[in-house]
């Protein structure tokens with residue numbers, strides 16, 4: 170194609186760029202800002218672990234944890250969404266807004282850990298999905314133990330062992 174043909178084509182097409190604030194619509198399956206459904210989050214920090222640009226941080230406090238996300242550091246790779254065992258993360262399908270201040274779109278959520286079914290103390294629980302990944306199917310008794318904090322779990326496991334030994338001795 171000669172330069173004259175290219176020029177003629179360009180003249181025929183007219184202007185193809187858009188003036189701000191107009192924007193080209195995003196393509197299907199566009200990966201925009203990461204969003205969290207905080208009620209689904211269990212604070213496992215898998216998202217922060219897989220995030221190579223440290224855009225997501227999960228930090229522990231005694232009874233709560235903080236989940237924070239800075240889109241300024243995000244590469245929109247989607248690894249955090251894939252890694253989240255509870256599907257608490259998703260990515261917006263529209264383009265992020267234009268901003269001029271650093272960290273303008275950064276968000277932070279503070280959430281409470283689930284409470285132990287024995288003493289009521291908050292503790293970092295392994296979700297059912299993570300437990301299944303690690304151990305496969307577990308018995309109901311083991312599931313009950315895993316819903317207890319480490320201290321209550323130790324006490325309960327000791328009680329179960331003593332009871333099992335008593336039953337064994339009684340049947341001998």
Ligand code: SF4
Pocket residue numbers: 203219220221222223224225242243244245246247248249250
């Ligand atoms: S999309 Fe990628 S870079 Fe952005 S927060 Fe998730 S893992 Fe990190």
Ligand code: SF4
Pocket residue numbers: 205209210211212213214215216217227236252253254255256257258
């Ligand atoms: S991976 Fe999911 S559940 Fe775990 S801390 Fe991140 S958002 Fe929460």
